[in-house]
Amino acid sequence: MSFTDEYLIPLVDAGLGNSAYLVDLGDGRALAVDASRDLRALRDAAARRGLTVAFAADTHLHADFLTGALQLAADEGALVLASAAGRRAFPHTALADGDEVDLGGLRLRALATPGHTDEHLSFLLLDGTRELGVFTGGSLIVGSAARTDLQGADRAEELARAQYRSLRLLAELPDATAVWPTHGAGSFCSAPPGAERTTTIGAQKAANDLLAAPDEDAFVARLLGSLGSYPAYFDRLAETNRQGPALLTAAPGLKPLTPAAARTLLASGARLVDARPVPDFAAGHIPGAISNPLRPAFATWLGWLLPDDTPLVFVLGPGQDEQELAWQAAKIGYDRLAGQLAGGMTAWLADGGPADTTNLVTAEQIGDRPVLDVRQTSEFAGGHIPGAAHAELGTLPADLPATADGTVVMCGHGERAMTAASLLAHSGARNLAVLAGGAADWADVTGRALEEGV
Missing domain, CATH: 3.40.250.10 (Rhodanese-like domain)
Structure with a gap:
């Protein structure tokens, strides 16, 4: 059995198209890499193996989700590992290119791989001198490399050239080295479609179109030509991660609101989000409500279309998981959740509230x-x-x-x-x-x- 199969646990967020990783260090402790503020899956995986998270590494200042590293530090005493160039405003072990951290047998070596962000690090996991795998974050990903325009369109080419050098550096690792990216299919950080979320250096040298580019200019043209739009909230989340997200003292949730309370909030500027399935919204919804069905992509569209500094009122249908909605909102920094309409549309209509159809x-x-x-x-x-x-x-x-x-x-x-x-x-x-x-x-x-x- 390989190290990946036995000790590495990928934790996939299908909605954001990302993977976090939990590494069983073999002594009751674990390393978490690029953990989200929504730590439910990671904590479940750690509990199943009886692990305590001793190290929480972030490859870069994430733009698409809030880091969970600070929460792991507060709750479990995890040592936060991150780039010194990121100038994070909270306690962490600041790493530069070539720095190593002893994990208790295994070692983690920082590799400066700028491009997706200025301060981006990849983390090479070593057992003695043997390269087990590399956590590549948003540098080398399956079939591509992550976008380079998050610092502004005026820097996209400069960072694409840095990304070229970073991928060439990673390609020098042995072909058998496992590649564990953070961004994968479905990520607006620019990953191509496909089912594979991990790979090897050799597989990418054989199949990654960017690594096959004949020179730096061709690489830059291919990478920049592949970039589409990205959610509006990406422009503000990296700075929140640099400052350090607010710690959660309890699981997020939605308090119940009467129709009268909901009307008062809406009259004072709150926004209304209807998370019910499309047919239910079509059959009847509160005028002015924004439809965003609760599904894996819920957080992406919440962050793209609605402000994070305005109270939000939600309408859910029978059987929908209000805690899932609250966690999806929390992982992208939406903490101003005013509550949900108690009783849903049935209560609204019974109270004489108007409804529109589509x-x-x-x-x-x-x-x-x-x-x-x-x-x-x-x-x-x-x-x-x-x-x-x-x-x-x-x-x-x-x-x-x-x-x-x-x-x-x-x-x-x-x-x-x-x-x-x-x-x-x-x-x-x-x-x-x-x-x-x-x-x-x-x-x-x-x-x-x-x-x-x-």
């Missing part, structure tokens, strides 16, 4: 209505309904079409489209509908080909 339509029912496709640009370019307008969900309502009235909004399955429709309705658009399905359903029903490109 039509769900099938591909056959679109007819000659205008279509707005709110998928990411790369998805739209891969195949869309001919004549459809395009605006990424993350750009709405600022990117509102000249007239959205009567539009059929679509995405891949319906969740993002309903979110978009709710944003457009909040901005005054009327007579909107949402396609139940996606472009492939339209092609199947009509027998017509999708259009490619933008």
